[in-house]
Amino acid sequence: xxxxxxxxxxxxxxxxxxxxxxxxxxxxxxxxxxxxxxxxxxxxxxxxxxxxxxxxxxxxxxxxxxxxxxxxxxxxxxxxxxxxxxxxxxxxxxxxxxxxxxxxxxxxxxxxxxxxxxxxxxxxxxxxxxxxxxxxxxxxxxxxxxxxxxxxxxxxxxxxxxxxxxxxxxxxxxxxxxxxxxxxxxxxxxxxxxxxxxxxxxxxxxxxxxxxxxxxxxxxxxxxxxxxxxxxxxxxxxxxxxxxxxxxxxxxxxx
Amino acid sequence: xxxxxxxxxxxxxxxxxxxxxxxxxxxxxxxxxxxxxxxxxxxxxxxxxxxxxxxxxxxxxxxxxxxxxxxxxxxxxxxxxxxxxxxxxxxxxxxxxxxxxxxxxxxxxxxxxxxxxxxxxxxxxxxxxxxxxxxxxxxxxxxxxxxxxxxxxxxxxxxxxxxxxxxxxxxxxxxxxxxxxxxxxxxxxxxxxxxxxxxxxxxxxxxxxxxxxxxxxxxxxxxxxxxxxxxxxxxxxxxxxxxxxxxxxxx
Amino acid sequence: xxxxxxxxxxxxxxxxxxxxxxxxxxxxxxxxxxxxxxxxxxxxxxxxxxxxxxxxxxxxxxxxxxxxxxxxxxxxxxxxxxxxxxxxxxxxxxxxxxxxxxxxxxxxxxxxxxxxxxxxxxxxxxxxxxxxxxxxxxxxxxxxxxxxxxxxxxxxxxxxxxxxxxxxxxxxxxxxxxxxxxxxx
Numbered sequence: 001x002x003x004x005x006x007x008x009x010x011x012x013x014x015x016x017x018x019x020x021x022x023x024x025x026x027x028x029x030x031x032x033x034x035x036x037x038x039x040x041x042x043x044x045x046x047x048x049x050x051x052x053x054x055x056x057x058x059x060x061x062x063x064x065x066x067x068x069x070x071x072x073x074x075x076x077x078x079x080x081x082x083x084x085x086x087x088x089x090x091x092x093x094x095x096x097x098x099x100x101x102x103x104x105x106x107x108x109x110x111x112x113x114x115x116x117x118x119x120x121x122x123x124x125x126x127x128x129x130x131x132x133x134x135x136x137x138x139x140x141x142x143x144x145x146x147x148x149x150x151x152x153x154x155x156x157x158x159x160x161x162x163x164x165x166x167x168x169x170x171x172x173x174x175x176x177x178x179x180x181x182x183x184x185x186x187x188x189x190x191x192x193x194x195x196x197x198x199x200x201x202x203x204x205x206x207x208x209x210x211x212x213x214x215x216x217x218x219x220x221x222x223x224x225x226x227x228x229x230x231x232x233x234x235x236x237x238x239x240x241x242x243x244x245x246x247x248x249x250x251x252x253x254x255x
Numbered sequence: 256x257x258x259x260x261x262x263x264x265x266x267x268x269x270x271x272x273x274x275x276x277x278x279x280x281x282x283x284x285x286x287x288x289x290x291x292x293x294x295x296x297x298x299x300x301x302x303x304x305x306x307x308x309x310x311x312x313x314x315x316x317x318x319x320x321x322x323x324x325x326x327x328x329x330x331x332x333x334x335x336x337x338x339x340x341x342x343x344x345x346x347x348x349x350x351x352x353x354x355x356x357x358x359x360x361x362x363x364x365x366x367x368x369x370x371x372x373x374x375x376x377x378x379x380x381x382x383x384x385x386x387x388x389x390x391x392x393x394x395x396x397x398x399x400x401x402x403x404x405x406x407x408x409x410x411x412x413x414x415x416x417x418x419x420x421x422x423x424x425x426x427x428x429x430x431x432x433x434x435x436x437x438x439x440x441x442x443x444x445x446x447x448x449x450x451x452x453x454x455x456x457x458x459x460x461x462x463x464x465x466x467x468x469x470x471x472x473x474x475x476x477x478x479x480x481x482x483x484x485x486x487x488x489x490x491x492x493x494x495x496x497x498x499x500x501x502x503x504x505x506x
Numbered sequence: 507x508x509x510x511x512x513x514x515x516x517x518x519x520x521x522x523x524x525x526x527x528x529x530x531x532x533x534x535x536x537x538x539x540x541x542x543x544x545x546x547x548x549x550x551x552x553x554x555x556x557x558x559x560x561x562x563x564x565x566x567x568x569x570x571x572x573x574x575x576x577x578x579x580x581x582x583x584x585x586x587x588x589x590x591x592x593x594x595x596x597x598x599x600x601x602x603x604x605x606x607x608x609x610x611x612x613x614x615x616x617x618x619x620x621x622x623x624x625x626x627x628x629x630x631x632x633x634x635x636x637x638x639x640x641x642x643x644x645x646x647x648x649x650x651x652x653x654x655x656x657x658x659x660x661x662x663x664x665x666x667x668x669x670x671x672x673x674x675x676x677x678x679x680x681x682x683x684x685x686x687x688x689x690x691x
Contacts (some may be wrong), residue, residue, distance in 0.1 A: 011674050042681050050649035058542040062556050066534055066563050073527055073567060140343070141367060142283055142390045143406035146427045149492050176392055177408035177429035181493070194530050208394075209410055212433055212497055216454055240394075242412055242433045246466075246497070487527070 001029075004035045009044075015044055114199060129159065136165050142175040149178065153185035160205055163194070171201055176209045183210060187217055195223075208240035215243070219250040276304040276332035281363040289336065290355030290377030291396070292366055296363050296385035301347065306334035334358070352376065361365045362387060370395055386423075389461040397435070411435070415499070417429035419506075420445075426490020433497045438505040446489030451481040451501050461502040515579035530570075533579070534563050540651060541587050547646040548591050550635060558594055562587045581660040588661070589641075595639070628630045633684040639674035648673055 001009075005239050006029060012018050015028040029036040059143045092098070135148030152162045161232060169182040186194055195218070230247040233239050238248075281300035297303075321384050328337040328348050335356035337348040349355045353376045362385070363369055369390040381399045382389055386493070391398055391409040400418035404427045409416055415435035424445050430437050436456075441447075449466065450465055451458045458479050460466075464484045494501050513521075515536065521529045541562055546555025565586050574583055634642055646652045647661070648669075655673070659666045 007678055008674055011677050015405055015673075017670075039681070042685050043677060044685060045340065045628075046677065046681055047649065050645060051652075053630075053650050055539065056546050056552060056555070058539065058552075058556055058559065062538065062542065062559060063534070065539070065560060067531060068566065070425055070527065070530055070534075070567070141406075142369075142386060146408065146429060147408075150427070158355070174392075175390060175408055176410040177390075177431060177493070180431060180495070181427075181429065181491075184493075202395050205467045208412055209431055213495075240412065243496075253665050484524070 002036060005038075006033070007039050010036065010040050010043060014040075014047055129161065132167055136169060136213060137215060142173075142178050143180045145169065145173065145175070146181050149181045149185050153188060163189070167197060167201065170210070176207050179207055179210045180213055183213055183217065198224060199229065201230075202226070208243050211240070211243040212246045215246045215250050219254060222254065225252060227251065271465050274306045275336040276334045276336075276347055278302040278304075278338065279341065280340075280366065281344060282346060282365040284367045284369060285358075285360075285362060286344060286346045287368070289347060289349040289358060289370075290372055290374065291357065291379060292370060293359045293381040293383070294370075294385065295359070295361055295383045296364060296387060297361045297363065298364070300363050303339070304332060304334050304336065304347075304362070305359045305361075305464075306336075307357040307359060307422065309343070316428045339431065349442075361398045365448070384421075386421075426492065427491070429493040431455075432499055434499055435496065436499040436502065437494050437496050438502040438504070439494060440506055441485075445492075446486045447492035448488050448490070449483050449485050449502065449503075450480070450491070450495075452492045452495045453499070453501055454497045456496050456498055456500045458501050458503075461505045464505055465504070471486060509621060515603055516575070516577075519570075519573050519579045520575055520584070522567075526569065526598075530563070530567055533566070533583075537580075537583055538563065538574040540604060541583065544651065545591055546582070547595065547634075547650060548639070548643055554594070555676050558587070561590045565590065578657075580657065585645075585663075586656050587637070629684065633680055636683050637676060637679055641671070641679060644669070644673050644676050645680065 009022060009026055013023060013170040021219050026036075030040045031037075095203065098145050106225075131146050132152045135144050136152065138148070148167065148222065149157075152159075152166070165188070166182045166186050173182070179227070183198075186198065197216060198214060202211065202218060205211050205214060215230065217224075230251050233247045234244055238251075264374055279301050279377060287294075303417060324488055330337060330350060331339050335350065336358065337350060339348075341344045347360075352374065355377060361382045363385050367388045367390070368382070368464070370393065371391075372380075372393045372395075375395040377393070377396050377397055379397045380393065382391075382403055383401045385403045388404075388406045389400075389403065389409070391407075391411070393410070393414065394412040395414055396411055397414040398416045398418075400407070400409075400416070401419075402421045403420060404421050404423050407418075408427075408429045409418075410431045412432070413434045414432065416430050416432055416439075418430065418438070419440040420442065422442055424441060424447075426447060428447075430439065434463070437484045444465065451460070456479075458481055460481075464485060466485045494503065513532075515533060518529045518533050521534070525531060538559055542555050542559040545558040545562070546552050549555050562583065566583060569586070573579075634645065637645070644658065647658045648655070653661075655669045657664045659669045662669065
């Protein structure tokens with residue numbers, strides 16, 4: 001075995017890539033061969049040194065600078081003609097600042113200037129929220145309510161006022177498409193409370209299209225709790241055929 | 256023979272004087288509670304109702320009497336419908352539950368048009384050459400949309416939806432049928448966030464549509480669901496048929 | 507101090523790609539220390555490392571559309587970091603051909619009371635500096651950042667076998683340089 005072969009084997013050993021027979025070979029080699037012993041000792045020391053190298057910590061300004069440039073990225077930079085995009089960017093920017101301030105509150109709060117910006121953005125978020133809520137209430141236009149729902153769904157965090165409005169649309173809106181959009185948005189949250197409220201909504205839901213969609217949504221994670229509601233729907237007089245069909249096939253899937 | 260029939264039909268149609276009724280409104284909301292209708296957009300500023308079926312023959316016995324029916328509504332238009340104007344909302348009712356007039360309506364651009372009909376007695380709801388916002392909600396009617404722009408919400412439980420869009424499509428667009436097909440044709444350049452969904456049907460899409468698939472989030476769906484962006488994304492475009500097929504074509 | 511999310515790197519990057527740009531903050535929090543270490547070690551300078559790290563994440567935003575949904579995010583961001591470093595290295599070679607970065611090495615050193623310890627680590631850094639870029643990079647990734655060979659191969663777009671050989675050669679070279687230096691003292 002020449003020097004290079006020895007070294008390859010020793011490196012392999014120290015990098016824990018040897019099988020049993022190779023291990024024994026290296027151990028024997030180190031005991032008997034002076035050259036191998038030197039290589040082993042040196043490499044072992046080096047690897048330990050490399051592994052002990054501390055993790056360098058960047059200055060806090062690295063994070064701060066990036067988050068600021070990200071916030072700039074999110075601000076509406078040009079006057080877009082699309083109202084929807086503006087709303088989206090406002091919401092996104094506001095959300096970002098809220099989220100980062102919760103996590104990295106110290107730098108937001110310590111700097112007065114940033115606190116002002118934070119307050120301004122928070123105000124903007126409140127205004128945006130109010131705007132979304134009023135869009136979701138517009139009685140003259142179903143498509144405005146739809147836009148309101150899908151923009152509000154991008155609000156990301158679980159805002160109780162928005163969730164309440166969505167449930168109101170789901171249960172009471174005269175337009176099925178709006179109800180479905182609200183359902184779609186609520187399904188995205190996927191929490192236990194929301195699922196429970198969706199089950200309650202199925203019990204009082206009057207719109208057959210939404211009933212069908214709710215049955216589909218609530219049965220796909222094999223949720224047995226829905227069974228009595230489905231049976232009731234099948235029994236109930238005046239249940240639309242489509243709903244009865246959906247309830248029947250859902251029960252079959254669940255059993 | 257066929258030709259003769261055609262000529263005869265044309266002659267009959269020409270002799271039947273079409274009845275007309277107008278409402279001077281170019282904004283607001285037109286709510287149609289009738290079983291069958293053809294709505295067309297036009298560049299005027301009145302809503303024009305015409306009935307192709309015409310008024311039933313004048314009954315000399317009924318002279319001096321008022322027509323009454325179970326719905327309690329009277330024909331206040333001369334074209335076999337009842338129209339009620341409340342501020343910005345124009346409501347249109349048919350007089351009888353089972354009989355619907357063969358109604359054609361011309362609407363100015365600025366009016367939101369809503370069609371709502373839950374009974375199984377009805378025909379196709381046809382909307383043509385419209386830049387208006389349209390809301391359709393029915394149980395049994397088939398919906399036909401030709402050269403419209405949206406925004407649009409359309410729902411039919413048992414009927415189908417066929418839609419060919421014009422060039423400047425505006426969102427959101429949402430179409431739902433439970434039992435029948437949805438067939439939509441869009442310009443290739445449309446920018447939209449597409450969602451196509453079916454439980455027991457199939458989804459079809461024209462090849463060469465510039466789109467990318469987006470990973471879905473939240474509760475998992477069974478059945479088939481496609482989410483993607485057309486031309487980088489834009490307005491919401493939701494197409495859903497639980498038992499029917501969904502077709503997306505390009506112009 | 508970092509933003510938390512239950513989503514994987516890949517899910518977050520797809521979201522960023524699709525316009526949820528604010529999610530980039532979470533990815534930044536997950537990766538910036540590692541990328542900073544990688545670049546500082548390669549550049550042998552913390553300040554340069556910070557600037558380059560900033561560039562990497564700005565590029566991530568700028569080129570978000572190039573992210574392929576199936577790709578491992580770690581590989582994608584490290585490849586971006588490699589490119590940022592390569593650009594920096596090229597421009598540095600052009601403008602500061604004569605200047606060696608040895609002075610700035612001291613910055614890389616942690617504060618130690620033990621003078622001998624400092625001296626030893628200094629030698630390690632000097633030895634590392636004498637390796638070629640690729641060898642240094644391999645040691646940084648495999649030894650400092652303890653990445654698996656598969657991950658490194660993915661980043662460097664080569665085979666695992668190839669990485670194994672190269673890591674061996676880098677360790678061999680480093681050992682020679684390090685103990686040679688000692689021998690000549």
